[in-house]
Amino acid sequence: MNFYPKPKVAIVGVGLIGASFGLALRKAGIPCEIAGVSSGRSLEAGLARGAIDRGMALEEAAQWADLLFLAQPISGIIETLRRLESVVNPDALVTDAGSTKRAICEAATKYLTRCAFLGGHPMAGKESRGAEVADGDLFRGRPWILTGEPNHPMARLLRDCIARFGARQITLDAAEHDRLVAWSSHLPQLASTALASVLHDGAPNAALVAGPGLLDSTRLAMSSFDLWRDILATNRDEIDRALDALIERLTAMRADPEPDFQTGGDFARSLRRA
């Protein structure tokens, strides 16, 4: 493939995801220039890792870039969408890496009318944060959701990048995305947090007899609330529905757990065959 000229990519938020995007572009051999928009400390880390070529202010990057990748927390992404409107290059595509999609897509529709927007969610992460632990293989084998398939040159570039990163591109509209992750990601997080939190009070000496099952069940509980505040706030209705279903199921299992061992076992095995 030829790109004329070399596309200009701005990564807004040079943390784990943003810097990993830069490293993945390099590793995949995508010919592009990469600017980072972030705090001074993050820019230094991103430059040191080779994830970006230089730092820029948001206003400059908005005029310069062909593709803007917003990899901040959800509330930061929404604020950036507001700030981009007056300065963005009208031929650019803005995409993002936010963990919920309705609030972000609604903000893009409302605030960003001058250029194209395509919502995205690369489902990847690490226990540690920051450009220091960025990894050009972070997206390999992982789902990367896009909220549409627009006919825009930069959308075609993005889809090509995702394929070259070894990620699985999945198209879901924002509402279906948020519903699905409420069950598959947000509910397991809250269940693990709740389990660890009641164990803290009910069995503080559980470590005496902890086995691999307890470690598996409490791994997600180590997630930071900083990452979850915006997710929970922007997907509350879907999460509440899933939580209600879990509470109801746990209550029903007090009387007869056998059918749930069958159904739950079938589901857990089907996940592993997928």
Added chain:
Amino acid sequence: MNFYPKPKVAIVGVGLIGASFGLALRKAGIPCEIAGVSSGRSLEAGLARGAIDRGMALEEAAQWADLLFLAQPISGIIETLRRLESVVNPDALVTDAGSTKRAICEAATKYLTRCAFLGGHPMAGKESRGAEVADGDLFRGRPWILTGEPNHPMARLLRDCIARFGARQITLDAAEHDRLVAWSSHLPQLASTALASVLHDGAPNAALVAGPGLLDSTRLAMSSFDLWRDILATNRDEIDRALDALIERLTAMRADPEPDFQTGGDFARSLRRA
């Protein structure tokens, strides 16, 4: 150490745990004769793996053995305790590997008055079952709970074996054991089963976006109800208390999850430092 004569060990129930006990005795170089009491198929598998020297009927083993290790399901252990009373060697020690301890210790007190009993629970397992997958290192690094520290030569032998297996011996009375495992083992099992079961109905297409967190959270859900039926039946009061606390916590988190992220995170990290 010298044992005069070589102790005779009967393993009742030559499945994964029973056969692994035999292999661990061999691996640790404990000089002993080992008989298995089990179905014909399990005896064949145990003999083929070298976990036992020969098969015996329960009545013969009860008169012959110095140490009887009951590694059946809980209801099978209780039935064996009843059958041993009229035939057991009065100098023998009977111990077990059941996953709950109150019902078994109560049955021993009630039925087995002719010889000594010491409740045990080696906290080890595998996803597969049977002597075919037995492993002489199954107990290495894992807790092995004993319900007392009786001054009996075979209890001293058992404690020495546990140490040589590389297991961590922990003394807990039956009630404290059952309370602790209700929180640390039975509650995580039910939470994982409930989560997988609601996902089956609420998000059957979750595999599209499944990440490592969902796999961790649903691993226990693959456990067979055959193994859990007796556990749930013999620890119902403690499990109900723990389940109630989890349901209450999940309900409270709908309003304000932040404190539970802190408390749960602290607990999850403390487990990993232990």
